[in-house]
Structures are given as structure tokens and as C-alpha cells.
Amino acid sequence: AQSVTQPDIHITVSEGASLELRCNYSYGATPYLFWYVQSPGQGLQLLLKYFSGDTLVQGIKGFEAEFKRSQSSFNLRKPSVHWSDAAEYFCAVGPTGANNLFFGTGTRLTVIP
Amino acid sequence: GAVVSQHPSRVICKSGTSVKIECRSLDFQATTMFWYRQFPKQSLMLMATSNEGSKATYEQGVEKDKFLINHASLTLSTLTVTSAHPEDSSFYICSAGGGAGTVNTEAFFGQGTRLTVV
Numbered sequence: 001a002q003s004v005t006q007p008d009i010h011i012t013v014s015e016g017a018s019l020e021l022r023c024n025y026s027y028g029a030t031p032y033l034f035w036y037v038q039s040p041g042q043g044l045q046l047l048l049k050y051f052s053g054d055t056l057v058q059g060i061k062g063f064e065a066e067f068k069r070s071q072s073s074f075n076l077r078k079p080s081v082h083w084s085d086a087a088e089y090f091c092a093v094g095p096t097g098a099n100n101l102f103f104g105t106g107t108r109l110t111v112i113p
Numbered sequence: 114g115a116v117v118s119q120h121p122s123r124v125i126c127k128s129g130t131s132v133k134i135e136c137r138s139l140d141f142q143a144t145t146m147f148w149y150r151q152f153p154k155q156s157l158m159l160m161a162t163s164n165e166g167s168k169a170t171y172e173q174g175v176e177k178d179k180f181l182i183n184h185a186s187l188t189l190s191t192l193t194v195t196s197a198h199p200e201d202s203s204f205y206i207c208s209a210g211g212g213a214g215t216v217n218t219e220a221f222f223g224q225g226t227r228l229t230v231v
Binding site: 044099106 | 158159162206208210223224225
């Protein structure tokens with residue numbers, strides 16, 4: 001069965017510092033991988049996705065993620081965090097693409113001045 | 114990207130009443146839509162898959178008679194929470210994608226509906 005683990009429930013970083021949010025998945029084959037961001041009371045916005053090819057994926061807002069098959073991981077990174085990045089971040093696995101997504105429990109990011 | 118509009122964004126209803134939530138794809142045809150539920154401080158869980166012109170497919174543990182889904186057109190799916198109770202209070206969010214059996218490269222999410230049952 002598919003599952004997604006986001007080990008960090010809450011992360012606090014200083015503005016301008018680098019960020020890495022962890023995501024591990026469990027799936028029999030190489031799945032389709034996604035990172036979404038959710039601001040308070042809002043829906044989900046797609047940051048980036050991995051389907052195949054280059055394992056380093058660039059997304060919007062300066063985010064990137066790297067797929068590591070050997071570690072079953074798809075960690076999200078940003079070199080310099082902005083205060084507006086404070087939000088909830090969800091990693092998701094889609095066995096057949098973006099249909100029927102399995103989400104991690106999310107990581108809440110707090111950015112301090 | 115494509116736009117999915119969900120309405121209402123917030124609703125408060127009395128226990129025992131029914132609430133309808135609409136999910137519309139504004140600029141594309143969505144043969145398949147998905148309904149998720151998010152309890153406070155938890156992740157999104159898929160409730161059901163809605164296919165245009167056919168019955169919805171519900172995930173295990175989701176009561177199909179309580180959460181009625183209708184996908185009567187290629188741009189509209191509705192979720193009706195019947196006889197709502199306080200434990201149904203949650204954040205409901207829909208997404209729209211391609212047809213079943215296709216590799217959909219991106220799901221477009223609505224803004225979500227915060228349901229509070231009092």
C-alpha cells in the first residue's frame with residue numbers, strides 16, 4: 001500500500017535561511033511525486049512535481065526537490081526562505097499521476113524575522 | 114493553469130440538516146473529480162472519486178449514503194453532506210483532473226469549504 005511520511009510536523013527557520021522539508025514514500029514502483037503548499041484557510045497550490053527524467057525538479061517560488069530512489073525520498077528545498085513562505089506543506093504520492101493522491105501529514109513552516 | 118472553483122468557502126449548519134458543496138472546473142472539462150476531507154491538524158484524505166455520468170467510487174470507511182456525490186456535467190460535481198453532525202465538521206476540498214485510466218499530470222484544487230456543524 002502507498003504511504004507518505006513527513007517526519008517533521010513543525011519547522012521554524014529564520015528569514016533568509018535555507019530550508020529542507022523531508023518526505024519519504026512507500027510504493028512498489030516509482031510513483032508520481034508532488035509537493036503542495038497550503039496557506040491558512042486556502043486550497044492547495046502545486047509547487048512542483050516529479051514524473052520521470054531529471055531527479056532534481058525546479059518549482060515555483062524558488063523551490064526545488066530531489067527524487068532519490070535509493071532512499072525513497074523526495075525532499076523539498078529552498079536556499080533562502082522568505083516570510084511569505086510560512087504555510088503548511090504537503091508531500092503527495094500519486095500511483096497513476098495526479099489522480100487519487102495520497103498525502104503526508106504535512107509540515108507547518110514558521111518563518112521568524 | 115486551470116481553475117477550479119469551490120462554493121461555498123465557509124458554511125455553518127445545524128445538526129441534522131444537509132449541506133451541498135459545489136466544485137466547478139471553470140475553463141476545462143473535468144471527467145473526473147476528487148473529494149478530500151481534512152480534519153484539523155491532519156492530512157487530506159481522499160473520500161471519493163467522482164466520474165461524470167456514473168456513480169462515484171467511495172474510499173473504504175466513507176459512507177456513500179451520507180456523502181452524496183453527483184457529477185452531472187463535465188464542469189460540475191457536488192458533494193452533499195446529509196444529516197450533518199458535529200463530527201462531520203471538517204475542511205472539504207475538491208480537485209479536478211483527467212479521465213479515469215489516464216495519467217493526469219496535475220490536479221487542480223478548489224479553495225476548499227470549511228464546514229462547521231453546530
